[in-house]
Amino acid sequence: xxxxxxxxxxxxxxxxxxxxxxxxxxxxxxxxxxxxxxxxxxxxxxxxxxxxxxxxxxxxxxxxxxxxxxxxxxxxxxxxxxxxxxxxxxxxxxxxxxxxxxxxxxxxxxxxxxxxxxxxxxxxxxxxxxxxxxxxxxxxxxxxxxxxxxxxxxxxxxxxxxxxxxxxxxxxxxxxxxxxxxxxxxxxxxxxxxxxxxxxxxxxxxxxxxxxxxxxxxxxxxxxxxxxxxxxxxxxxxxxxxxxxxxxxxxxxxxxxxx
Amino acid sequence: xxxxxxxxxxxxxxxxxxxxxxxxxxxxxxxxxxxxxxxxxxxxxxxxxxxxxxxxxxxxxxxxxxx
Amino acid sequence: xxxxxxxxxxxxxxxxxxxxxxxxxxxxxxxxxxxxxxxxxxxxxxxxxxxxxxxxxxxxxxxxxxxxxxxxxxxxxxxxxxxxxxxxxxxxxxxxxxxxxxxxxxxxxxxxxxxxxxxxxxxxxxxxxxxxxxxxxxxxxxxxxxxxxxxxxxxxxxxxxxxxxxxxxxxxxxxxxxxxxxxxxxxxxxxxxxxxxxxxxxxxxxxxxxxxxxxxxxxxxxxxxxxxxxxxxxxxxxxxxxxxxxxxxxxxxxxxxxxxxxxxxxxxxxxxxxxxxxxxxxxxxxxxxxxxxxxxxxxxx
Ligand SMILES: Nc1ncnc2c1ncn2[C@@H]1O[C@H](COP(=O)(O)OP(=O)(O)OP(=O)(O)O)[C@@H](O)[C@H]1O
Ligand SMILES: [Mg+2]
Numbered sequence: 369x370x371x372x373x374x375x376x377x378x379x380x381x382x383x384x385x386x387x388x389x390x391x392x393x394x395x396x397x398x399x400x401x402x403x404x405x406x407x408x409x410x411x412x413x414x415x416x417x418x419x420x421x422x423x424x425x426x427x428x429x430x431x432x433x434x435x436x437x438x439x440x441x442x443x444x445x446x447x448x449x450x451x452x453x454x455x456x457x458x459x460x461x462x463x464x465x466x467x468x469x470x471x472x473x474x475x476x477x478x479x480x481x482x483x484x485x486x487x488x489x490x491x492x493x494x495x496x497x498x499x500x501x502x503x504x505x506x507x508x509x510x511x512x513x514x515x516x517x518x519x520x521x522x523x524x525x526x527x528x529x530x531x532x533x534x535x536x537x538x539x540x541x542x543x544x545x546x547x548x549x550x551x552x553x554x555x556x557x558x559x560x561x562x563x564x565x566x567x568x569x570x571x572x573x574x575x576x577x578x579x580x581x582x583x584x585x586x587x588x589x590x591x592x593x594x595x596x597x598x599x600x601x602x603x604x605x606x607x608x609x610x611x612x613x614x615x616x617x618x619x620x621x622x623x624x625x626x627x
Numbered sequence: 628x629x630x631x632x633x634x635x636x637x638x639x640x641x642x643x644x645x646x647x648x649x650x651x652x653x654x655x656x657x658x659x660x661x662x663x664x665x666x667x668x669x670x671x672x673x674x675x676x677x678x679x680x681x682x683x684x685x686x687x688x689x690x691x692x693x694x
Numbered sequence: 695x696x697x698x699x700x701x702x703x704x705x706x707x708x709x710x711x712x713x714x715x716x717x718x719x720x721x722x723x724x725x726x727x728x729x730x731x732x733x734x735x736x737x738x739x740x741x742x743x744x745x746x747x748x749x750x751x752x753x754x755x756x757x758x759x760x761x762x763x764x765x766x767x768x769x770x771x772x773x774x775x776x777x778x779x780x781x782x783x784x785x786x787x788x789x790x791x792x793x794x795x796x797x798x799x800x801x802x803x804x805x806x807x808x809x810x811x812x813x814x815x816x817x818x819x820x821x822x823x824x825x826x827x828x829x830x831x832x833x834x835x836x837x838x839x840x841x842x843x844x845x846x847x848x849x850x851x852x853x854x855x856x857x858x859x860x861x862x863x864x865x866x867x868x869x870x871x872x873x874x875x876x877x878x879x880x881x882x883x884x885x886x887x888x889x890x891x892x893x894x895x896x897x898x899x900x901x902x903x904x905x906x907x908x909x910x911x912x913x914x915x916x917x918x919x920x921x922x923x924x925x926x927x928x929x930x931x932x933x934x935x936x937x938x939x940x941x942x943x944x945x946x947x948x949x950x951x952x953x954x955x956x957x958x959x960x961x962x963x964x965x966x967x968x969x970x971x972x973x974x975x976x977x978x979x980x981x982x983x984x985x986x987x988x989x990x991x992x993x994x995x
Contacts, residue, residue, distance in 0.1 A: 374792040378778075385780050387653050391687050394650045398643065398680060405639055454688045467776030471837070474744060474772075475793035476765040512639065626746050626772050662823050 372481040375472070379489030392455055392493060396501030399447060401508045403440045407431050408512040433509045433516040434589045440505045441528060441589075444498070445582055449560060452494060452532065453539050457553040459486050460543040460620070470626035483544065483617045490536040498529055517592070524588040527598075530605055531581040535560055537609045544616045544623075578605040651675055654683035657691065664690050696758065697722040697845060697875050698743065703752035705738050712738040714899040715752060720845070720892075725871040727886035728879040730896040731993050736879035737773055739896065740849050743877070744770045766795070769843035769874075773850045775834035779823035783814050783833050786822060787840060794841035801840070808836040812866060828859035835866060839874075846870065848878035852885060864889060883986045893985075895992050902992040907985075916941065916983045917957035919964060923948045924974035930967070939963055948976075953983065 383389040407430075431439075460483070463469040472482060502525050509516060538559060542552045560579075567579035574580060575597030584594040584601065654675045658664060664671050671690045674682045699719040705712050713735040720726050730736050741747035743754060745764050754761045777786050784805055791801030809815045812832040817825065825833065831851065838846055851867070852860040868889055870876065880886055886893055886907075893910055895903040903910055931950055934940050939960040942953035954960030961980060968975060 371793050371795070374789065378789060382778070382780065386691065387657050387687070390653050391650060391683065394646050394653075395680070395684055398646055398650075401643060405643070408639075409636075451684065451688075467772065467774060468778055470746065470772060471776055471790075472793060474746060474765060474768075474770045475790060475841075476763065476795065477793050508639070624747065626741055626744075 370481070371475075371477045372485050375477070375481060375485035376488050379485055380492065383489065383493060388455060388493060389496075392451065393497045393500045395451055396444070396448060396497045397504040399443050400440050400501040400505030403443060404436050404505065404508040404512050407436050407439070431513065433514040434520075436509050436513055437502075437505065437516060437521070437524070437589055438586050440502070441524070441582070441585055444501070444528070444532075445564070448501075449532070449535055450557065452497070452536060453556050453560070454553050455493075456490055456536055456539045457543060457556070458549045459490060459540055461547050461549055461552055464623065464625065465547055467626065473625050479621045480617045483540070483613065483620055487537065487540055487613060490540060491533060494532050494536050495529055498532055499525065502528075516589070520589055520592055523592075523594075524585045527581055527588060527594065528585040530602065531578060531585070534578040534581075534605055534609055537612050541612045541616045544620050575600050576604040577601065578608060581605060647679060650680070650683045654686045658686060661691060663692060665692060666690065695722045696720070697756070698761075699755040699758075700739075700743065701753050701755070703739070703742060703754065704750050705735075705742060705747065706750045711899055713742070713749075716896070716899070716901045718894055718901060718904055720875060720877060722844075722875055724891040725867070725876040725889055726878070726892045726894060727890035728877060728894050728896060729881065729883065729886055729989060730879070731881060733898075734896045735899040736896060737849055740770075740847050740877070740879060744768055744847060746770075766841070767844040769838035769841070769846045771831075771834045771838045771846075771848045771851055773853075775830060775837075777822045777830065777833065779821065781822055782819050783822055783825070783829075784809060784818040786833065787836055790837040791840040796841060804840055805836075808839055811869075812836045813862070828855055828862070831855060831859065831863060832866075835863065839870065842874075844875065846874045846876045846878075848876065850879055850881070852880065852882065860885075883984075883989055887985045895989060897993050903988070910988070911985065914983065914988045917954045917960065918981055918983050918987070919952040919954060919961065920977070920979040920981065921950050921952065921964075921968075921975055922977035923950075924976055927973055930971060930973060934964070934967065937963060 380389075460469065463472075469482070473479070502521070506516065506521050535556075539552065539556045542556050542559075543549075546552050546555065563577060564579040564582070567574040567577040568583070578601070580597070580601040584598050587593065587595040655672065658668060658671050658675060661668075671686050674690075675686050676682070678685070697720050701717055702715045703713060703717075704715040716739065728736050728739065738747065742749045743764070745761075745768070754764070756764055756767065778789075781789065787805035787808060788798070788801045791804055792798060796804060806815075806818075809818045812835055814829060814832055814836070817829060822830070822833065831854065835848070835851065838848070848867070852863050855863060864885060867876065867878070871889065878890075890907055892906050893904065894901055903914070905913070926948060927950075928945070931943055931945055934952070935943050937960075939955050940952055941955050942951075944951045944953075952960075952964065957980065965978075967973075968978075
């Protein structure tokens with residue numbers, strides 16, 4: 369067994385022992401199913417609790433299944449990203465702070481194995497979480513609203529997962545270069561949300577941006593096809609992920625690991 | 628103005644409640660078994676019990692010491 | 695045989711020159727202590743040898759060849775060992791063993807062996823979070839030994855322990871040194887004197903004294919007189935500094951330590967003086983300077 373496998377197994381065991389493997393997916397499932405439920409019952413809820421004046425005609429078009437799932441993804445884009453980043457912020461920094469990263473690296477472990485095992489661990493939890501949460505959301509939507517074509521679901525979640533992989537890779541990077549967990553989360557969130565905002569404002573000029581993946585996700589859901597410039601965005605996102613990983617490994621090598 | 632119990636769609640709501648409960652219990656178990664939390668333990672227990680969904684999440688993110 | 699050699703090894707942190715180009719070598723099979731006061735550069739030196747800290751300049755040879763990555767051959771116990779506190783003691787050892795390229799089976803066997811050896815067998819299934827300082831130190835020693843390293847480096851292995859824990863760890867080191875070359879840092883001179891074959895005294899980033907314990911003691915050993923008076927005898931003590939046999943006078947209240955160049959003549963002269971002047975003495979003792987005296991002299995110089 370290579371050292372990478374040993375380290376990856378340690379990552380997974382740790383996630384089981386600290387319940388991360390349970391609570392992060394549950395939160396995503398809840399975020400995912402509450403949307404179809406509240407869309408479905410919205411008219412009744414308004415009716416019961418809204419106290420609308422007598423005779424008001426509710427002009428609320430029932431949303432389509434695609435609309436609901438779009439809304440779910442947008443919730444994942446805000447709260448979901450926040451939770452993923454917060455749960456991953458200490459991935460390297462906490463181990464550097466406690467000194468245990470030094471205890472690992474004092475053994476003949478390649479620096480790349482350490483960082484890549486962390487990355488694989490983050491990818492595992494992120495993808496499990498996204499797929500389970502989104503599947504639950506899809507199930508509820510088809511139960512309460514209407515069935516959305518599976519192919520669209522599948523394609524959209526794949527495209528969306530690229531964005532989340534980008535987000536956790538960035539978290540890993542900042543966790544490697546900084547020491548305070550809070551700072552890591554703050555900077556990552558700032559960069560991620562900043563990039564999203566700039567991408568949606570500049571639109572056409574930002575087709576290469578990883579944040580454009582979220583827009584393609586929506587397009588696939590609504591029309592079955594990603595928007596124009598998907599390939600460009602896809603390639604640059606993958607390229608950025610690779611570059612950020614290599615940079616993380618190189619920077620990790622330079623860090624002083626034993627106190 | 629009043630909703631009768633029968634009208635509540637239990638089939639759809641029950642799994643949500645169950646998941647919330649699992650989340651809460653997991654957080655409680657983790658909190659109680661933890662040697663030390665960031666901040667007083669009793670406060671975290673209250674947070675987990677009385678702030679639904681967000682309480683356990685906040686506990687897991689800031690209450691646990693990660694080592 | 696020479697196991698490891700450091701040539702002009704230096705490390706600076708900005709303007710702090712922690713280690714200023716030191717040269718030394720370690721013979722295979724020896725137990726070497728690295729002595730120095732706080733901030734002398736002990737930890738920095740060990741970290742450079744371990745490969746976790748890049749030297750600013752200089753080189754390290756291992757078995758006569760330029761070292762690239764020595765981690766495979768080195769077991770290291772940091773000054774403040776850290777663990778995954780959610781693991782049990784045994785889990786951590788198996789984990790460390792696998793990182794050091796043992797397969798799972800070997801790692802398991804070796805872990806059990808070492809747990810036994812460091813006296814943690816009963817606690818092996820408990821979470822490390824609940825270990826005491828002494829237990830953590832012993833676990834740290836076990837993880838350093840897991841892959842049968844050629845060189846064991848221990849950074850202040852006993853400084854943080856109570857007398858009992860210190861005794862335990864020293865006894866373990868005495869056993870280990872039969873099989874492995876050891877380099878350990880300490881500022882407890884007594885420990886160095888007790889178990890090391892060679893010593894390196896480092897001060898302010900430079901090596902002040904080095905050699906085998908015996909030869910260093912031999913070389914720097916000087917006869918010394920300890921005299922205790924009923925009352926202070928400052929006048930007389932001031933006068934004896936001019937005697938040629940007296941090399942140093944250290945007065946502490948009514949007690950005085952006089953380092954002599956020659957025991958026989960010195961003792962004679964001093965005793966004669968005391969008798970002539972009818973100085974009221976309580977105690978008169980002859981002895982040799984210790985490692986501590988040497989250390990103090992080096993550090994203060
Ligand atoms: N990362 C660092 N950045 C800046 N200065 C450092 C760093 N590490 C060590 N130093 C400085 O280098 C000098 C030597 O430190 P070192 O830790 O090697 O001493 P030491 O002999 O191990 O001391 P101690 O007995 O206290 O452990 C000290 O002056 C210390 O302040
Ligand atoms: Mg030190």
